[in-house]
Amino acid sequence: MEKSEKEKKESAFPSPTPTLSTPRDTLFSSPPQKQFEFDRQVAGVFDDMIQRSVPFYWENLKLQISLLKRFLQPGDRVVDLGCSTGNFLLQLGKGVEGLQLVGIDNSPPMIERAKIKGEAMGVKIEWIAGDFLTLPLPKSRVIVANYTLQFVRPLKREKLVKKIFDALTPGGMVIVTEKIISGNSWLDRAMVEIYYDFKREMGYSDYEIARKREALENVLIPYTAQENRELLESVGFRQIETLFRWNNFATFIGFKPEEEKGRKN
Numbered sequence: 001m002e003k004s005e006k007e008k009k010e011s012a013f014p015s016p017t018p019t020l021s022t023p024r025d026t027l028f029s030s031p032p033q034k035q036f037e038f039d040r041q042v043a044g045v046f047d048d049m050i051q052r053s054v055p056f057y058w059e060n061l062k063l064q065i066s067l068l069k070r071f072l073q074p075g076d077r078v079v080d081l082g083c084s085t086g087n088f089l090l091q092l093g094k095g096v097e098g099l100q101l102v103g104i105d106n107s108p109p110m111i112e113r114a115k116i117k118g119e120a121m122g123v124k125i126e127w128i129a130g131d132f133l134t135l136p137l138p139k140s141r142v143i144v145a146n147y148t149l150q151f152v153r154p155l156k157r158e159k160l161v162k163k164i165f166d167a168l169t170p171g172g173m174v175i176v177t178e179k180i181i182s183g184n185s186w187l188d189r190a191m192v193e194i195y196y197d198f199k200r201e202m203g204y205s206d207y208e209i210a211r212k213r214e215a216l217e218n219v220l221i222p223y224t225a226q227e228n229r230e231l232l233e234s235v236g237f238r239q240i241e242t243l244f245r246w247n248n249f250a251t252f253i254g255f256k257p258e259e260e261k262g263r264k265n
């Protein structure tokens, strides 16, 4: 059957949470007026944008949830920092019952969309529109920050990672996904080219790729894989592993050590 014009405009890559139709991301097909920010315009196309800009986005969320299914107990709390439109928590809530789920994002339009999707899917989640740098974090078994720390200025990033560590219960897990650089200039160029090939395959034009890159300059600040691991280690995380990696994207997990008997920190 012939698709209507409206359907054609909507994403060609439907997400596993298709409760809110997401128009196709064409934000960078004309010159952007400002630096990139998670405003109403971005929130409106976010679900299309993320799955066409982040390789293996849904597969990576699914992998994290498979791991957490084996780690979490009923009643455990999971906090998602920079939850955007709620994809991770919605999938987790659908897959594992009895968890306390909290999503924090300082973009009100993102939280609005997360709420609508949560209601439509019947998944109970506490959505908080606020700044995770200043809000107190509740005691949690798992704290997730997918594609989010990269938007936090380096000086504040370290403090935030320490705050995450402090908010976890002993034995708790952090999951951090980041866009990364390599530190080798040839490899960096090659990884960026490979990444842009991915974006072209996802339907972005060279013009859109270049404009988005300019808008993200000084907004998204990537670290190397080693810097990310060292940052986690420096605040106390141990058994740090790379759960997932594709080219210039990686997911790290780390554990807060169990308290040793008889020892007070």
Ligand SMILES: C[S@@+](CC[C@H](N)C(=O)[O-])C[C@H]1O[C@@H](n2cnc3c(N)ncnc32)[C@H](O)[C@@H]1O
Pocket (backbone or CB within 6 Å): 038, 050, 081, 082, 083, 084, 085, 086, 087, 088, 104, 105, 106, 107, 110, 130, 131, 132, 133, 145, 146, 147, 148, 151, 152
């Ligand atoms: C790339 S998106 C994260 C994607 C999301 N985790 C996912 O997997 O779909 C980054 C998010 O972090 C949020 N963010 C950035 N800085 C923040 C802060 N200081 N406090 C709360 N949210 C923040 C942005 O509003 C944005 O929604």
